[in-house]
Amino acid sequence: MSRSELLEKNAGIISAIVDDVVRYAPDSKIMMVTNPVDVMTYLGYSRSGFERNRIFGMGGVLDTFRYRSYIALELNLSREDIGGLVVGEHDDHMIPLVDYTTVSGIPVRRLLDEQTIAHIVERTRSSRSQVMSLKGGTVYAPAAVIAVMAEAVLRGRNRVMTASVVPSGEYGLRNIAIGLPVVLGENGVERILELPLDDATMGSLMESAKMIKSAIEKISLSPH
Numbered sequence: 001m002s003r004s005e006l007l008e009k010n011a012g013i014i015s016a017i018v019d020d021v022v023r024y025a026p027d028s029k030i031m032m033v034t035n036p037v038d039v040m041t042y043l044g045y046s047r048s049g050f051e052r053n054r055i056f057g058m059g060g061v062l063d064t065f066r067y068r069s070y071i072a073l074e075l076n077l078s079r080e081d082i083g084g085l086v087v088g089e090h091d092d093h094m095i096p097l098v099d100y101t102t103v104s105g106i107p108v109r110r111l112l113d114e115q116t117i118a119h120i121v122e123r124t125r126s127s128r129s130q131v132m133s134l135k136g137g138t139v140y141a142p143a144a145v146i147a148v149m150a151e152a153v154l155r156g157r158n159r160v161m162t163a164s165v166v167p168s169g170e171y172g173l174r175n176i177a178i179g180l181p182v183v184l185g186e187n188g189v190e191r192i193l194e195l196p197l198d199d200a201t202m203g204s205l206m207e208s209a210k211m212i213k214s215a216i217e218k219i220s221l222s223p224h
Helices: 003-024 037-048 060-075 114-135 140-154 199-216
Strands: 030-032 055-057 159-165 178-185 188-192
Touching (some): 037 055, 037 199, 060 114, 060 159, 140 178
Parallel strands (some): 030 055
Antiparallel strands (some): 159 178
16 A cells, blocks of 8 residues: 555544544553554544543654664674664654664764764664565564553553654644654653754754654544
């Protein structure tokens, strides 16, 4: 399916599901997995009327796992020692935060040159389409991420990770859902972590937000 076809079809499906969630589980939290996840997260937020901490989308954690894996492969190190975050749209406009990427506390720029880092960033951005072309879909990686995020909420782990969330002025963003660093815990999104970003990274985040807003404008957000 084309992106526009996927957007239209999944918006109808998610609208019906969210209506049932509100009807039968009004005190629940919603973790959105359906793509395009940022748009569907905002649709769920608008349609449900839930507080913004109670709805969050999966995407950034999966992107971050892939980003960390590519760094680990390049350095021939364990992925467990790589720390990093990927923000923005869960699509080709995702933004690995290189300035906040470390290897056991060592800034990644001390270990890799800029050309290699740029290659890893591009590989991270294109990995979703590569997986789709090779496998026709993805199952196990999203399932693992769902488990990580669900555990953070159910056990009140207060984990720092990227989730698609609805900002209220953080990073200068409103009326959108987009991948941002958050603390995920018992109440859902405990808080959004607003990190200083350089001009180029902030510009990329604004461009990513622009793409999401354009897609949001194409669907109906009105609740029944």
